[in-house]
Amino acid sequence: AQSVTQPDIHITVSEGASLELRCNYSYGATPYLFWYVQSPGQGLQLLLKYFSGDTLVQGIKGFEAEFKRSQSSFNLRKPSVHWSDAAEYFCAVVRSNDYKLSFGAGTTVTVRA
Amino acid sequence: DAGVTQSPTHLIKTRGQQVTLRCSPKSGHDTVSWYQQALGQGPQFIFQYYEEEERQRGNFPDRFSGHQFPNYSSELNVNALLLGDSALYLCASSGTPNTEAFFGQGTRLTVV
Numbered sequence: 001a002q003s004v005t006q007p008d009i010h011i012t013v014s015e016g017a018s019l020e021l022r023c024n025y026s027y028g029a030t031p032y033l034f035w036y037v038q039s040p041g042q043g044l045q046l047l048l049k050y051f052s053g054d055t056l057v058q059g060i061k062g063f064e065a066e067f068k069r070s071q072s073s074f075n076l077r078k079p080s081v082h083w084s085d086a087a088e089y090f091c092a093v094v095r096s097n098d099y100k101l102s103f104g105a106g107t108t109v110t111v112r113a
Numbered sequence: 114d115a116g117v118t119q120s121p122t123h124l125i126k127t128r129g130q131q132v133t134l135r136c137s138p139k140s141g142h143d144t145v146s147w148y149q150q151a152l153g154q155g156p157q158f159i160f161q162y163y164e165e166e167e168r169q170r171g172n173f174p175d176r177f178s179g180h181q182f183p184n185y186s187s188e189l190n191v192n193a194l195l196l197g198d199s200a201l202y203l204c205a206s207s208g209t210p211n212t213e214a215f216f217g218q219g220t221r222l223t224v225v
Binding site for chain 2: 004034036041042043044045046049090092098099100101102103104105106
């Protein structure tokens with residue numbers, strides 16, 4: 001069975017503090033990996049993606065993610081969170097012989113002043 | 114570049130009715146996918162269209178159908194609406210398979 005797991009349903013972080021969102025996948029081979037962000041009532045915006053190569057990828061808005069093959073993980077990080085980072089974050093994967101994005105259930109990030 | 118555009122943004126339908134949602138892909142993209150996002154959940158893949166053909170389908174009943182036009186725009190049709198069809202419907206376009214998908218703002222469908 002294929003699945004994407006985001007263990008944290010909700011994370012609250014203080015403005016200026018660091019943020020890490022977890023994502024694990026269960027596929028036999030390394031899929032293509034993505035992180036999307038969604039503001040309330042809006043569509044999804046791509047933060048970053050990993051296809052191959054350097055396992056630390058940089059994205060927009062100061063986000064980065066690290067692919068760890070041994071842990072089947074693709075965790076998202078930001079060193080210093082801004083109030084505008086409050087949103088829903090989704091990890092998604094595409095298998096190499098597939099076309100569809102499979103999403104995790106999402107993590108809601110709340111930023112407190 | 115207008116990005117991916119969807120219409121309408123919101124609509125309300127009655128149980129048993131039929132609905133058509135529309136999507137125009139990002140300029141230069143020829144592949145369109147549709148996703149259903151229920152409240153509090155991640156998007157679920159409905160189907161993908163490429164070269165006017167349904168290339169892949171997710172686990173959705175035949176009440177969900179689609180079409181892609183020669184200009185790559187696409188429609189999602191849902192027949193015999195159920196209350197459970199209430200959701201945000203997202204359209205995504207991409208240039209080639211398995212590259213990054215760009216999403217529209219979605220259509221919020223409410224079935225009453």
